[in-house]
Amino acid sequence: MKIDRIELFHVKIPLNFIFKSSQTTLNHRETIIIKAVDELGNSGYGEVVAFNEPFYTNETLRDSKNVLINKYIQKLINKDIKHPFDIHKWVDLSYPMALAGLENALVDLYSKSKKKPIMDIVFNEETNNEIYGGITLGDIDIPSLIKQIDNYQNQGYTRFKIKIKPKDGFIKLGAIREKYPDIQLLADANKSYKIEQIEMIKKLDSLNLLCIEEPLDSGNFLEYQKLQEAMNTPICLDESIETIDDLKTAIELKSLKVVNLKAGRIGGMYYAKQMIELCRKNNIKYWIGSMLESGISKILHVHLASLKDTYIPGDLSSSKRYFKKDLIKPEVTSENGIIKVPKGCGLGVEVDENTLKNYTIDYIQIGGEKH
Template sequence: MDIQKVTLHIINMELVTPFGTSYGTYYDRQSILVEAEDENGCIGWGEVVAFSQPWYTEETVQTALHILEDFLIPIVLQHKIEHPSEVALLFSVIKRNNMAKAGIEGALWDLYAQRSKQSLATALGGTKQEIEVGVVVGLDTLSNMLKKMEQYAEEGYQRFKVKIKPENDYELLKGIRQAFPHLPLMADANSAYTLENLEQLKRLDDFGLMMIEQPLADNDFLEHAMLQKEMVTPICLDESIHSLEDARVAVSLGSCKIINIKPGRVGGLTEAIRIHDHCKRHHLPVWCGGMLETGISRVQNVALASLPNFTIPGDISASSRHWEQDIIMPPVILEKGKVIVPQNIGLGHIVDRERLREVTVRTLEFSKENR
C-alpha cells in the first residue's frame, strides 16, 4: 500500500440518550474519522476514539490531532506498507498515543482487506459468523435504569453492564437484582475505588456478577491482584491494559480473570490480536469493549470479536443505541441478541457521505504532493 492522501474528519454527533459514568454525564460525542487513500484510489476508514476530555486515558481529540498531523501521518505518507501489522513498528518511535495510532491503523486494515478481497473479519483471523452482544446502562435513577434494562432485554441483548461508584453501588445492584434476578450482569467502576474500599467491594459478591470491571486505578496491577484474592467476583481489567506487555503482567500477577480489549486503547487491531492470542494461551476469556463509537469503529469491533477467544458478549450495541443516524450504511442492527459479522470485503459497510457532511465540524487533508 502506497498511501497518497489522509483526510481527517472531526465530527460531533449528539447521543440519543445522555451517558452517565463515575466521571460525569455526556450528551454528545466528538470523534476523528480517518480516511486513507492508496495509489489506486481505494479508500479505507478508521476512527480515533479519544474523548474531548482526558477522563478515560490521557488522550483527547485535540492531542490526537497534534500527534496525527505532526508525526503519524507523515510516517504513513513516506512508507510503502505491505501489511497493516507493520504500522505498529513504524509508530513505535512515538510513545503511547494509542488512540491516534489505532485510528490510522484501522484505516489501513480496511484498505488491506479490500485490496486482498476479503472481509475485515477474515483478514483478522475471525472464525464466527455472528457474535452475541451486550449493552451498557449509564448511571441514572434506579427506576430509569430498570426501564432501560427491560427495553434492552426485550431487544435481545445478552449481557448488561451498569456503571457504579462508591456512593452508588450496593443499593443500586440490589435493586437491579431484585428486578432481574437472573440477568447476566456486570458492574463497571472506571477506577473509582481504592483498596480502602475493600470491604465495600467484597459485599458486591452478593449479586452473582459476571465481573467487576476496573475497580482500582489503571496502574494498580499489584493491588488488583490483592483484591482478586479477596473477591469471588472475577475482576476484569480495562484501563490497565494498553499493550500485550500489560496483559502479560496482569496474567502473571493474577490481577484479573478477564480482560476487556479495546483496539483504540491498545494502539490498534494488531495489538488487540496479540493480546487475544496471549489470553487464549493462558485460558483467560476476553471481550470487546465499546467507546461510544460511530459505526466505523463499531464494525471493526464486530470483526475483532469474531476471533475465537472473545467468549463474553461485548459492548457492540446496535447503531440505534447511541445515534439517531449513524455514519455508515447500513447501520449495525441487532438480530435476536446477535450481530451478523459482515462478509463483504473490507468493513462490509459504506460511509454515508451526506451524513458525514452534516456532522463534520472541521476537515484536514494531508497528501504526498503537499509534503
C-alpha cells in the first residue's frame, strides 16, 4: 500500500467525571487521532495516547505532535509499504506513543485492505469472541468508592483497580476488602511509594490483591527485586517497562510477576506482540491496560485483551462511562460486565467523522491534496 496523506486531529474530549490519581487530576482528555489514507482513498485510524504533562511517562502530547509532523510522517508519504510493521525499520522508539499511534493507523489500514480483523494480521491465533471488562476507580474517598463499586457490580463488573497513595491506600483497600471479600481487587500506586516504605507496602499482602501496580517512585528494577522478594502479592509493572529490553531485565532480576501492556504506550502492536511472546516463554502473567483513551485506541486494546491467556480482565469498560459521545460507531459497550470483540475488518468499527471534527481543536494534513 502507498500512503497518500496523513491527517492529524488534535482532539479535546470532556470527561463525564473528574479522574484523580496520585499524580494528576483530569476533567477532559486531549489526544491526537491519526488518519492514514492510501492512494485508493482507503483509511485507517490510530491514536496517540500521551498526556499534556509528563506525569505518566516523559513523552508529552506536544512532543508526540512535533515528532510526528517534523520527522515520522515525512518518512511515510508516497512510500510503498509491504507491511505496517515495516515502520519500525525506519522509526526508532524515542517517542513510543507517537510511533504507536502511527503504527496503529497503518495496521488498521492494512487489515482493511486484506479484509481481515486486526488480530488475524498481528497474531494469527485463536482469540475470544468476548472479554470481561474491568473498572478503574480514581483516588477518591471511601464512601464514593463503595458507592461506585456497588453501581458497577450491579452492571456485572467483577474486577476493580483502585488508585492509591501512601497516605491512605491501605485504609481504602482494607475498607473495600472488608465489604467485598470476594471481588477481584488490585491496586495502582502510580509510583507514589518509596522503597524505604517497604513495610507499609508489605501490609497490602493481607488484602488478597491480584497485584499491586507500579508502587515505587524510582522505577529501579533492583528495588523492585527487593520488594518482590519481600512480598507475596505479585508486583505488576506498567510505565516502568518502556522497551522489550526493560522487560527482559525485569524478568531476569525477578522484579515482577505481572506486566500491564498498553499498545499505545510501548510503541504499538509490533512491540506488544514481542512482549507477550516473552511473557509466555518466562511464565510472566500479562494483561491489557487502558490509557483513559478514546474508542479508537480502546477498541484496539479490546482486541488485544481477547487473547486467550491474559491474566485478568483489562482496564476496559464502556465508552459511556468516560464520554458523552465517543469517536467510534458502535461505541464500546458492556452487558453484564462483558464486552463483545468486533468481528469486522481492521479495528472492526467505524470512526464517527462528525464527532471527531466537533472535538478537534487543531487539524494538520501532510501529503495529498489539501481538504
